[in-house]
Amino acid sequence: MANHKSAKKRIRQTARRTDVNTARKSRIRTFVKKVETAITAGDKVAAQAAFKEAQPEMARGVTKGVLNKNTVSRKISRLAKGIKALG
DSSP states (O other): OOOSHHHHHHHHHHHHHHHHHHHHHHHHHHHHHHHHHHHHHTOHHHHHHHHHHHHHHHHHHHHTTSSOHHHHHHHHHHHHHHHHHHO
């Protein structure tokens, strides 16, 4: 257990950041799943709408440091490819 005041503060901050980051990751997964579900169902219009909502959420994950830039780029690319294949 931490004995210094700064170390105790760090523990509190880490716990708070962990909760925020977990929530953000979960939110991103939900948006991605909506797109994937629409692609699987073959509904191009719904897939495009869900994709438009998912993109900024994923980009926000990069800026907040939750996900790696290349990971998000790859996922966006694959989702776009899946939507295009419906056409």
